[in-house]
Amino acid sequence: MFKLKNFRKRSLWILHYNAGSCNGCDIEILACLGPTYDLERFGVLNRGNPKQSDMLLITGPVTYRSRERVVELFTQMPEPKVVVAVGSCTCTGGVFSGMYNVEDGVDKYIPVDVYIPGCAATPEYIIDGVLKGLELLEHKSKEIVKPKKLFKKLSFHKDHIDRRGIAGKVGENDGKD
Amino acid sequence: MSTTTKAVDMQIPLGAQHISLLEPVKFTFTTQNEKIVDVGSDVGFVHRGVEHACSSKFEFKQVGFVVARICGLCAITHSMCYTAGVEKLLDAQVTQKAKYLRTLLIELDRIHSHMLCLSHTCENAGFEAMFMSLMGDREPVMGLQEAITGNRVQFDYITIGGVTREFDAQTAQKIIQVLGQTQKKIEGYIEEFQNNWSLSKKFEGIGALSPEGAYEYNAIGPLARACGLQVDVRNGLDYLPYKEVGFTTITQTGGDIHARNMVRLYEILNSIKMCRNIVEGLPEGEIQTKVRGKPQGEVITRLEAPRGELMYYLKGENKKVLDRVRIKTPTFATIPAMIEIFKGQDYADAPAILASFDPCLSCTAK
Numbered sequence: 001m002f003k004l005k006n007f008r009k010r011s012l013w014i015l016h017y018n019a020g021s022c023n024g025c026d027i028e029i030l031a032c033l034g035p036t037y038d039l040e041r042f043g044v045l046n047r048g049n050p051k052q053s054d055m056l057l058i059t060g061p062v063t064y065r066s067r068e069r070v071v072e073l074f075t076q077m078p079e080p081k082v083v084v085a086v087g088s089c090t091c092t093g094g095v096f097s098g099m100y101n102v103e104d105g106v107d108k109y110i111p112v113d114v115y116i117p118g119c120a121a122t123p124e125y126i127i128d129g130v131l132k133g134l135e136l137l138e139h140k141s142k143e144i145v146k147p148k149k150l151f152k153k154l155s156f157h158k159d160h161i162d163r164r165g166i167a168g169k170v171g172e173n174d175g176k177d
Numbered sequence: 178m179s180t181t182t183k184a185v186d187m188q189i190p191l192g193a194q195h196i197s198l199l200e201p202v203k204f205t206f207t208t209q210n211e212k213i214v215d216v217g218s219d220v221g222f223v224h225r226g227v228e229h230a231c232s233s234k235f236e237f238k239q240v241g242f243v244v245a246r247i248c249g250l251c252a253i254t255h256s257m258c259y260t261a262g263v264e265k266l267l268d269a270q271v272t273q274k275a276k277y278l279r280t281l282l283i284e285l286d287r288i289h290s291h292m293l294c295l296s297h298t299c300e301n302a303g304f305e306a307m308f309m310s311l312m313g314d315r316e317p318v319m320g321l322q323e324a325i326t327g328n329r330v331q332f333d334y335i336t337i338g339g340v341t342r343e344f345d346a347q348t349a350q351k352i353i354q355v356l357g358q359t360q361k362k363i364e365g366y367i368e369e370f371q372n373n374w375s376l377s378k379k380f381e382g383i384g385a386l387s388p389e390g391a392y393e394y395n396a397i398g399p400l401a402r403a404c405g406l407q408v409d410v411r412n413g414l415d416y417l418p419y420k421e422v423g424f425t426t427i428t429q430t431g432g433d434i435h436a437r438n439m440v441r442l443y444e445i446l447n448s449i450k451m452c453r454n455i456v457e458g459l460p461e462g463e464i465q466t467k468v469r470g471k472p473q474g475e476v477i478t479r480l481e482a483p484r485g486e487l488m489y490y491l492k493g494e495n496k497k498v499l500d501r502v503r504i505k506t507p508t509f510a511t512i513p514a515m516i517e518i519f520k521g522q523d524y525a526d527a528p529a530i531l532a533s534f535d536p537c538l539s540c541t542a543k
């Protein structure tokens with residue numbers, strides 16, 4: 001019997017999405033994947049495919065136009081999954097809080113497991129955060145995690161959950177906006 | 178085979194989330210048998226509304242740190258361009274030493290930004306080892322920035338009236354040493370980029386732009402210099418001592434991906450030379466001067482960011498909060514040229530061409 005959990009622990013695939021950040025934290029994530037900080041020694045690979053990823057690294061305060069995309073990417077990822085918010089502006093809105101085109105922080109839309117502070121978050125912090133997320137991943141179940149907003153009903157396709165199009169359009173489901 | 182098959186237009190989207198993109202941008206390519214015939218672009222995904230906040234929520238003393246958060250790669254150029262504008266409005270005098278330190282940081286930033294772009298080009302060419310090696314060699318430069326300013330990306334180094342810190346003799350020594358190392362590495366890379374098939378020959382003639390086209394479509398920055406145009410704002414700046422520290426305009430001919438890479442590589446060498454001159458010839462004096470008053474009037478300032486010309490327009494009415502902050506960013510100006518280049522290229526080359534522009538969408542959308 002394969003111990004899938006063990007394998008997952010040693011080969012974490014991440015999905016990185018920029019939801020309106022200033023690139024500062026994005027290039028620090030890139031630096032983490034480079035040879036000096038070498039996140040890959042933990043088996044972490046950056047693959048831009050939500051359907052194969054275990055961890056969503058998200059940067060930026062969530063602009064109005066990236067909301068649906070964030071939720072869509074989140075719902076497309078299979079469980080168990082962890083969400084790591086990188087950077088102060090991702091956690092709370094940071095310097096962008098209160099600007100007319102941003103939501104203050106990503107946790108209004110999707111549940112966040114690890115918050116990494118700093119503007120920009122240093123690579124050391126990011127490595128710590130990712131490893132923390134890895135620990136949390138072990139205790140997660142396969143139960144479906146719902147985003148907090150913009151969520152339609154689950155639709156089934158021959159016993160499988162059809163993950164396409166679960167994210168609703170802004171203004172359709174929530175009264176706000 | 179008969180040749181009567183009608184060419185069908187196919188629409189292929191690239192983005193908003195894509196592995197070869199760092200930032201969300203959406204291109205819609207209309208293709209005919211692999212050839213791109215038309216491109217539509219949508220760049221507004223990261224629009225945050227910084228301009229509005231700068232003229233409503235933040236005081237003019239704070240705006241310098243807010244505009245730095247427009248872009249993490251050219252944070253320092255944004256705050257410098259803004260600060261230069263406000264200093265002109267306030268009639269502030271900045272010491273020669275502060276000017277030198279500002280130039281030093283801007284050039285260090287250019288080095289690391291260009292290296293990141295080059296490594297991204299390598300990655301999109303499928304040359305993962307080179308990507309890693311360039312990223313590794315970029316780290317010492319980031320280390321220098323941290324040693325001088327205390328932060329790796331968002332320096333918050335330039336304030337109205339001067340800079341926040343200076344460095345001691347030990348750090349100066351380290352800067353010289355790291356610059357020497359980096360120079361050797363870059364010379365190696367130049368050879369590699371010129372002779373390695375997967376980086377040079379493959380890219381020759383791909384994504385080319387003629388000098389007339391560059392002029393017509395308002396190309397700026399490395400994109401224009403790769404076509405042979407002498408476009409560099411650093412030539413005529415009055416508020417930074419570029420002439421004294423040994424600046425030369427780098428141009429190449431060809432206008433293709435290869436030429437753009439070469440422009441970036443030679444510019445890194447030029448920046449290293451400037452940094453060395455600055456550290457060795459740093460004038461004595463204070464780093465901060467007191468500035469009083471509130472901005473009054475209008476001003477336009479320009480500065481050469483790693484990607485091209487950056488322009489700020491400021492308007493103040495003798496109040497704490499500015500009336501208008503208008504930012505024109507380099508990538509925004511190059512989009513017409515970009516679209517022109519894409520036409521007639523193979524779809525398979527699209528990510529490589531895109532990376533060679535080094536687009537910065539968080540600048541564009543603000």
Ligand code: SF4
Pocket residue numbers: 021022023024025026059060086087088089090094095118119120121246249330331
């Ligand atoms: S936390 Fe700061 S450096 Fe990071 S993305 Fe946000 S504004 Fe940029």
